[in-house]
Amino acid sequence: xxxxxxxxxxRWRMLHAAFLYWLMAVGYDPEIAGLSNRLYAxxxxxxxxxxxxxxxxxxxxxxxxxxxxxxxxxxxxPLPDVLLGALGGLVGLxxxxxxxxxxxxxxxxxxxxxxxxxxxxxVPAAAIVAVAFLRVALLALPLAALLGSLAAxxxxxxxxxxxxxxxxxxxxxLAVMGAxxxxxxVRLAVPGLRVRRWLAPLVALLLxxxxxxxxxxxxxxxxxxxxxxxxxxxxxxxxxxxxxALGLVAAAIWVxxxxxxxxxxxxxAVYARLAVYAPGDRRDPAVLARxxxxxxxxGRRPWLRLPxxxxxxxxxxxxxxxxxxxxxxxxxxxxxxxxxLSACWMLxxxxxxxPWFAWLLLMVVIPPxxxxxxxxxxxxxxxxxQLLPRSDLAVLVADEVxxxxxxxxxxxxxxxxxxxxxxxxxxxxxxxxxxxxxRAGCRAFAARTRLGARVQIPFAPVAAVCFGLVLxxxxxxxxxxxxxxxxxxxxxxxxxxxxxx
Amino acid sequence: MDPALPLRVAGLTHRYGDVIALESVDLQVxxxxxxxxxxxxxxGKSTLLACAAGWTRASEGAIExxxxxxDRDERAIRRHVVLVPDTPRFWLDLTAWEHLxxxxxxxxxxxxxxxxxxxxxxxxxxxxxxxxxxxxxRGMRQKLALAMALMVRPQLVLLDEPFAPLDAESAAxxxxxxxxxxxxxxxVLFSCHQLPPGTEPDAWAVLDGxxxxxAGSTAELRRALGVATVTPDxxxxxxxxxx
Numbered sequence: 001x002x003x004x005x006x007x008x009x010x011r012w013r014m015l016h017a018a019f020l021y022w023l024m025a026v027g028y029d030p031e032i033a034g035l036s037n038r039l040y041a042x043x044x045x046x047x048x049x050x051x052x053x054x055x056x057x058x059x060x061x062x063x064x065x066x067x068x069x070x071x072x073x074x075x076x077x078p079l080p081d082v083l084l085g086a087l088g089g090l091v092g093l094x095x096x097x098x099x100x101x102x103x104x105x106x107x108x109x110x111x112x113x114x115x116x117x118x119x120x121x122x123v124p125a126a127a128i129v130a131v132a133f134l135r136v137a138l139l140a141l142p143l144a145a146l147l148g149s150l151a152a153x154x155x156x157x158x159x160x161x162x163x164x165x166x167x168x169x170x171x172x173x174l175a176v177m178g179a180x181x182x183x184x185x186v187r188l189a190v191p192g193l194r195v196r197r198w199l200a201p202l203v204a205l206l207l208x209x210x211x212x213x214x215x216x217x218x219x220x221x222x223x224x225x226x227x228x229x230x231x232x233x234x235x236x237x238x239x240x241x242x243x244x245a246l247g248l249v250a251a252a253i254w255v256x257x258x259x260x261x262x263x264x265x266x267x268x269a270v271y272a273r274l275a276v277y278a279p280g281d282r283r284d285p286a287v288l289a290r291x292x293x294x295x296x297x298x299g300r301r302p303w304l305r306l307p308x309x310x311x312x313x314x315x316x317x318x319x320x321x322x323x324x325x326x327x328x329x330x331x332x333x334x335x336x337x338x339x340x341l342s343a344c345w346m347l348x349x350x351x352x353x354x355p356w357f358a359w360l361l362l363m364v365v366i367p368p369x370x371x372x373x374x375x376x377x378x379x380x381x382x383x384x385x386q387l388l389p390r391s392d393l394a395v396l397v398a399d400e401v402x403x404x405x406x407x408x409x410x411x412x413x414x415x416x417x418x419x420x421x422x423x424x425x426x427x428x429x430x431x432x433x434x435x436x437x438x439r440a441g442c443r444a445f446a447a448r449t450r451l452g453a454r455v456q457i458p459f460a461p462v463a464a465v466c467f468g469l470v471l472x473x474x475x476x477x478x479x480x481x482x483x484x485x486x487x488x489x490x491x492x493x494x495x496x497x498x499x500x501x
Numbered sequence: 502m503d504p505a506l507p508l509r510v511a512g513l514t515h516r517y518g519d520v521i522a523l524e525s526v527d528l529q530v531x532x533x534x535x536x537x538x539x540x541x542x543x544x545g546k547s548t549l550l551a552c553a554a555g556w557t558r559a560s561e562g563a564i565e566x567x568x569x570x571x572d573r574d575e576r577a578i579r580r581h582v583v584l585v586p587d588t589p590r591f592w593l594d595l596t597a598w599e600h601l602x603x604x605x606x607x608x609x610x611x612x613x614x615x616x617x618x619x620x621x622x623x624x625x626x627x628x629x630x631x632x633x634x635x636x637x638x639r640g641m642r643q644k645l646a647l648a649m650a651l652m653v654r655p656q657l658v659l660l661d662e663p664f665a666p667l668d669a670e671s672a673a674x675x676x677x678x679x680x681x682x683x684x685x686x687x688x689v690l691f692s693c694h695q696l697p698p699g700t701e702p703d704a705w706a707v708l709d710g711x712x713x714x715x716a717g718s719t720a721e722l723r724r725a726l727g728v729a730t731v732t733p734d735x736x737x738x739x740x741x742x743x744x
Contacts, residue, residue, distance in 0.1 A: 318595070387653060
């Protein structure tokens with residue numbers, strides 16, 4: 001089937017480019033020819049693989065500690081048993097939400113190269129659905145298997161059933177994805193339903209009702225996963241669940257062969273715009289917001305007036321106005337607040353536990369929002385940036401000064417209200433604005449490298465290095481004041497880079 | 502600072518990996534000059550403009566804007582040069598009018614409203630000033646980007662195919678605006694594949710395969726290329742078949 005092969009080749013090129021991107025983010029230059037450069041790439045892959053393995057072992061260690069803590073919680077029934085019993089319902093909830101989402105926004109989304117290919121060749125829709133599903137499955141299923149094994153360790157306190165749980169989680173995830181895709185394909189395949197995306201909550205409610213009436217069928221994947229964690233025989237459950245999952249996937253592809261590709265292309269607008277960006281950038285909220293706004297064609301009329309200000313005050317006014325015109329942006333500041341405040345607590349309050357590695361993982365994994373959004377918008381394109389005759393540092397300060405003051409005030413109030421130890425009050429009060437500024441600096445630095453830099457550095461590695469060093473010094477080495485000084489030095493360093501740009 | 506020579510390019514070479522986009526290009530655009538940059542697709546026009554604006558770091562050679570080296574004085578040259586790309590971007594949260602208001606405020610411009618209204622009216626956008634540029638057509642976006650660029654009064658205006666998305670009337674209006682700005686002493690370098698009817702730039706620069714094939718006034722090009730009428734089309738035809 002040549003069309004299938006061509007589509008696979010298109011996807012493969014994108015995956016390859018994404019892989020190279022991450023190597024470039026750590027210093028690899030694919031344009032240099034020669035054996036030594038290839039050996040360097042292999043070296044980097046080994047280092048990154050080693051770091052990934054170390055991270056996984058660290059996570060497993062934390063899961064073991066969590067299991068001990070869960071088992072020690074007093075109650076009529078051991079908490080791990082309660083959670084294990086709730087696992088079926090949790091997977092069911094994920095399934096219901098997933099079907100609703102798939103109805104609202106088609107899971108089948110195409111990139112520009114695929115759209116061009118679809119437009120220029122009579123590709124069967126089934127081939128497109130199958131390739132797109134394969135891509136999503138390749139990314140999601142390993143993650144599901146890892147989460148399944150992690151759940152086994154957390155709920156049983158040992159890794160005895162981790163492998164079985166990973167296998168069942170993989171099959172359960174495939175079943176959940178198959179059902180989601182089936183729902184999405186049904187909407188696209190039935191002419192009367194295509195434009196009725198608003199039925200999504202109703203579809204989810206109907207599925208919830210069906211699960212309530214037939215819990216044995218509706219909660220089956222989750223309960224099978226719970227059984228495998230508890231040590232139930234693996235093979236019969238895995239075989240039945242796997243067969244059901246494959247059946248759902250086959251049904252989704254079969255229904256997908258009847259969809260209108262014009263509708264798929266229409267609904268792929270945002271995804272295709274985002275797919276153009278480098279993997280680190282397309283997760284950037286500023287990029288995401290732009291893609292969505294451009295797909296919407298700016299139909300909304302803005303409210304509030306841009307005040308008449310001069311110089312840096314105008315920069316600050318626009319940044320403030322942008323947040324007020326999209327009030328949801330103010331909610332994103334909660335992310336900065338919670339992450340910075342929790343880091344401050346870990347560093348300044350010796351009474352609490354220090355899950356610093358999990359915190360760092362969250363910091364790196366969650367796309368940054370809130371502080372830095374205004375700056376990212378101002379440096380989003382060279383055409384806009386060139387029209388602002390100020391250094392990056394000046395633009396950053398003007399753009400972020402208002403949310404920074406707001407966040408610092410709220411965080412300080414929470415810190416003082418929580419009655420920290422007397423010896424930590426001052427340290428915490430100093431750490432709060434410092435950590436907020438460091439986070440904004442990491443975000444700004446990453447946004448700046450997207451503009452004209454040879455190697456674009458995403459937020460994740462910048463934040464991992466900066467906050468990793470601060471937490472290692474403050475928590476692992478037990479020197480929080482030194483960590484504060486280091487954070488200030490890092491801010492100065494980032495600021496110096498920005499001041500010269 | 503050299504206000505008489507807003508752009509000087511010497512020995513400019515730029516590579517994308519193994520691909521040579523520009524090779525040993527020498528070019529000067531004096532103040533008050535309206536220069537057309539002509540060449541086939543892929544000849545290096547956009548790369549030359551991007552290097553001149555400091556958006557792309559040249560692999561080799563020297564570029565000076567107002568006598569300041571682009572690679573060392575990026576911030577200083579930002580006050581003197583603006584490049585309008587073929588697909589400009591805009592701030593998501595601002596209307597067209599607010600884009601001009603924002604720039605006027607950031608640049609501390611007094612009495613800017615008259616100029617902003619004049620620019621928008623000249624490009625036929627005044628009636629649409631309260632709308633978001635994201636709701637504009639491609640041509641309207643290009644016009645707004647040009648208005649933004651001209652609003653900050655740069656000494657060197659770089660335009661990447663400014664006439665391509667414009668209708669004939671708008672193209673003629675843009676030509677008049679550019680001619681006026683050049684008359685005020687700004688240097689204008691624009692890439693193009695066609696010009697508004699009845700217009701002629703002060704000078705031409707012709708790129709062919711990344712090299713500067715010829716540069717000069719219309720009369721000089723007529724002699725050099727042996728053509729009766731100098732237009733982008735006749736220039737490309739005189740260069741011969743695409744390699």
